[in-house]
Amino acid sequence: AQKVTQAQTEISVVEKEDVTLDCVYETRDTTYYLFWYKQPPSGELVFLIRRNSFDEQNEISGRYSWNFQKSTSSFNFTITASQVVDSAVYFCALSEAGRTYKYIFGTGTRLKVLA
């Protein structure tokens, strides 16, 4: 069965600190996709990154970076030099390249960046 675990329910950091959000997934498929979304207080889901199972390269986009490790089934997200505007709930999600392309979301990590 597919499952996404975000063990950190809530994290508080002080501005400019680095913070890593953990994501561990389970799937029996060899082809799958992993995502990170940001949900600010307004509620919409903001797409951050998509990674397919065949691409284990880490990615950096500005202050954001992602570490994908198939050996540990993890897809962790790091924010460097956090800012107050980074405060939001972050969701990790898994989608298998099957017929329905359903997203399985983790329970989310609420990040609070304090000024």
Next chain:
Amino acid sequence: GAVVSQHPSRVICKSGTSVKIECRSLDFQATTMFWYRQFPKKSLMLMATSNEGSKATYEQGVEKDKFLINHASLTLSTLTVTSAHPEDSSFYICSARDLSENYGYTFGSGTRLTVV
């Protein structure tokens, strides 16, 4: 990039009434759309898959007669919460995929439903 518009963003209704939520793909056609529900401080749970021109596919535990889904065109899916009750209060969000882009779904901005 692909844009999915969801309307209304917020709605308050009385118990017993029905509420319709629209999900539109603005610049692409979507044969399949998904409807999710999010309880406060909880994750998003897939409710149903909306298929253009055919019946929706509901996830286990989701009442088909309570949550009516209509996908009448390639750019519009609607979710109607019938005979709403306070326990139906939640955040509902839809998603769709633009096949012309690399794999990935775009989410609407969500609808916060409050039933009083």
